[in-house]
Amino acid sequence: MPTSVLHANENVEVRRSKRRKSTVSAYRDGDVTIVSIPARFTRAQEREWVAKMLTKLEAKESKRRPTDDELLERAVALNVRYLDGRAVPMSIKWSDNQERRWGSCTMPDRSIRISTRLRGLPEWVIDYVILHELTHILVQGHGPDFWAHLEAYPKTERARGFLEGITFAKEDPGAA
Structure with a gap:
């Protein structure tokens, strides 16, 4: 079951998957960021990976937002x-x-x-x-x-x- 959290003014939905062993992915769906993680991750690992993936997405998107x-x-x-x-x-x-x-x-x-x-x-x-x-x-x-x-x-x-x-x-x- 996905959980939704507010992280630094962003709406983030965390999806845990038993099939996912070690990879983490993230993408934007409208104003919601979807982060998929392995089901075995602890809450601390979840927080760590959500922060990492938000930073990674922001860096990727900033390259696509020229001044x-x-x-x-x-x-x-x-x-x-x-x-x-x-x-x-x-x-x-x-x-x-x-x-x-x-x-x-x-x-x-x-x-x-x-x-x-x-x-x-x-x-x-x-x-x-x-x-x-x-x-x-x-x-x-x-x-x-x-x-x-x-x-x-x-x-x-x-x-x-x-x-x-x-x-x-x-x-x-x-x-x-």
Whole structure:
């Protein structure tokens, strides 16, 4: 039977398994962190491993949460690599107020906003959204010319599918 504990302002569910002999794993499921441990662990070992796994998860996730400055560095690199340096943004920042969009590009000032909902997602997905918004500096709208620019990025279709899956699951959680 899983036990739920609050650890450093985090909701943690500990799952003990008789089949698990020595390995410990952890993952996030929404706002709950699931930590799976061997059933034989003592409460002290449980506390020790929960703390270790929370630290490990946080380190892993922080690598996937670039700062605004790192977003700009990534945008510059993506622009050079996939758009021949032609789509120079004036600014790129994280945005908390994008509920329905993954990103936006405001012209003519070439400012890009990336939804904070992307934080923690795989880098190739974030890169796709950045590249998508950079492409809007070159092409307004989503016509054939727009998509032709994005063909250079090899994970465009995969990233679009990934984001569509998130949107679908959020809009219809019972369908998944």
